[in-house]
Amino acid sequence: MAHQSDLIKTDIENYLQQQEQKSILRFITCGSVDDGKSTLIGRLLYESKLVFEDQLADLEKDSKKLGTQGAMLDFALLVDGLAAEREQGITIDVAYRFFSTTTRKFIVADTPGHEQYTRNMATGASTADLAILMVDARQGIFTQTRRHAYIVNLLGVKHFVLAINKMDLIDYNQTRFNEIVDDFKAFAMKIGLNADYLKAMPLSALNGDNIVEKSLQTEWYQGPTLMEHLENVPVYEEAAQKPFRLPVQWVNRPNLNFRGFSGQIASGYIQKGDSISVHPNGQTSKVREIIFPDFKTGNHHLEKAQAGQSVTLTLEDEIDVSRGAVICKKDSPAQEADQFRATILWMDESKMLPGRTYLMKCGAKTVQAILASPRYVVDVNSLEKIAAETLSLNAIGSCNLSLDQKIAFDPYDENRPTGSFILIDRLTNRTIAMGFLKFALRRAANIQWQALDIREDSRAKQKQQKPVVIWFTGLSGSGKSTIANALEKKLFGMDRHTMLLDGDNVRHGLCRDLGFKQADRVENIRRVSEVAKLMVEAGLITLVSFISPFRNERQMVRKLIGDGKFIEVFVDTPLDIAEKRDVKGLYKKARSGEIKNFTGIDSPYEAPHNPEIKINTVGQSPEEAANNILTFLIEQKIIEI
């Protein structure tokens, strides 16, 4: 591996010192299938003399067996590592490759071109400083090329190289080159890609044109070679210029006298003595120590630290800081919110389910998140926003999401580490989406929640109760309403959400068009049971006090509400006692013929065969009766204490 530098031979220690000053550049290669990404990387490794003789021997052997380049070396075989990839001649998964020159170390994410592996490509782009977008000079810009450019830009990669490859196959034609560049620039403008950071180059990865050395075939091209560009592109230590953020990963407590907060500085810089605040909750203190052990010198403290460094901070005050909190400088705190607008890239075969609770990991914090139906998905080709009910594999959409607690964050466009998140399915544990926080939603914006798929069980869960219908049946004057009232007061006192539907009251409104003939009575019950059903769906414990004399109709209600949610309470007061009470004077009127079709007098009452509860009001006060019902509900675990 003859590294360029003669220093290795003559003065290795000097060489090592120089090497220590090397910076790092992470980049990604992307583009459509067969545009030659793997070949380009293989070429870069080969040109930087990073291919060893034994690997070269393997490569020659493999090229003959599997190669697609005839007698020539197939550099793609250097990087396609999985057996399935070598057989199919495609890249399935992200591969990370490493090479270095005298000034830089490079980490390359070689990513798949096939659309079905877009998620792997996005993963590779998430940590990249630069993207090489490969284009086959014969084919021009493909859908997949646009798609990748869109995603890479979405992920906030700043520097772009438009690598127009296979120039040898179009005779290094400058006109064709310019056409492709113009075509791409038109698209780049639409997606807001900054043209100042875009560099187009004519290449042949296979022949090595303009990779390390300027090609003699493209004298019309005045720009740098690919390697020159990679070595010199300024990777601003931008992260260090942003506000200070330290997501706390781990609380270090070796003994009672030491309490340190460990994490990797996401952005900004910090000095001993700086005032900080911790979010969410905003407690403040000052930095006492910045710990970063140096076992060689024994000096384990730093005066200052900056983005990228994994450190441990101790603070002047005893404040509550746990994993997931974000330490900020006091004068530039992170925002806090539990409702967001976010862009989401769906990465799983199973579709997004609006209303389902997913886990969201943002920094070192994991919380529960519910997604609303997408506001839209983006058609990456036309850049149109299209209405959608869900997100499926590789879809990019805009969504509102709601968390079970506040988190500290920055918009992704301002700060990658504190604005990015992943979603995890709680059942399969798969990482199903990556997301970018846009902004916090204000209360007013939350009204859009009707889009949410809230079902009966979620409403019940919110009220922390099991919704049921407690149906009181019995003769007029049997004491149904009095007992139902007493029970509702008890439930209300226990913070349960209830509603009482009383026969008389309903007849004043909803059913005022109905009389007391049999058909009207049936319709009356039907309406009330439908209302009761809606109330149960709303999550309420619904008490219905209705004479409901016919067995058939009560059976129908039971069926409608559902067994297990329908509790029939038979208030069993003998006719003579009810008539003797005659609170409303109705029996008197019925006996005199003033009222027709009165239950018990000239219309039958069919007592239930198997009511859940039977109440005998003789020798039992309404209060006692209500207590007995409550005991039953608790025993049946309908009411949980």
Add this chain to the structure above:
Amino acid sequence: MPLSPSTLPALTHLSHLESESIHIFREVVSEVENPVMLYSIGKDSAVMLHLAQKAFYPSPPPFPLMHIDTTWKFQEMVSFRDKIAKEVGMDLIVHINQEGVEKGIGPFTHGSSLHTDIMKTQALIQALDKYQFDAAFGGARRDEEKARAKERIFSFRSKRHRWDPKNQRPEPWSLYNTRKMPGESIRVFPLSNWTELDIWQYIYLENIPIVPLYFAKKRPVVERDGMLIMVDDERMPLYRTENVQEKMVRFRTLGCYPLTGAIESSATTLPDIIQEMLLATQSERQGRTIDHDQAASMEKKKQEGYF
């Protein structure tokens, strides 16, 4: 003096790698129940251990070290292992596949692949099951081998310790999803993005102790199948045609002594080693028999549970 962003020096590539590895260590300790560090005594393990100490200082790393002892390691490796464990104050678990020992499995009698499978892969699986570790740190690097280049930093294993390369979780940014089903475990590779050169430079820069076998010294070796094998103990059978010679040799990579080829060298210091490596024409695993058995053989071994 107040600091302005423009006076901040750019982080070097080694600082980047170091901080990334420390972040990985802390993430595992925060999210899994029972982690362990696979300590293989080699240079990568030395760097990994050093980084773990940095990650948790002033606490000691909150997990034990575990060495899968095939009983065929170089003697110098074993004594180095015991010395280091004592120095860092971490628990050291040494696991040997007793079944394999009883059956007398060894590289000379049973060949390299059976020996590796039983004394290393199976032994590792036994140990992980025995101690119920749900995450194991390993020192593998992506630059070592093609299958490893495709492996995630957090790499999941089924109940039966198998790796499914087609079903890996995406790892965007540095957000690691550590959730797993009961019985599943994670192999975690904090050195994924380091190269061989990075490892050596870091050892040099941080003055990390390594096994003396990496430095050239006169050692007894025989030449066999084109490799120089060190005669480390009396278990090594010698053919009539073979002569034990004293040669200035060292090792680029360490494993079981009968399976690890030495190289002739005069490199006795770290700069010498690095110089030699930079001028070398063969990759480091070239001295190891297991990778050469068949194409994509590491992928196959990993699927079966090998680290």
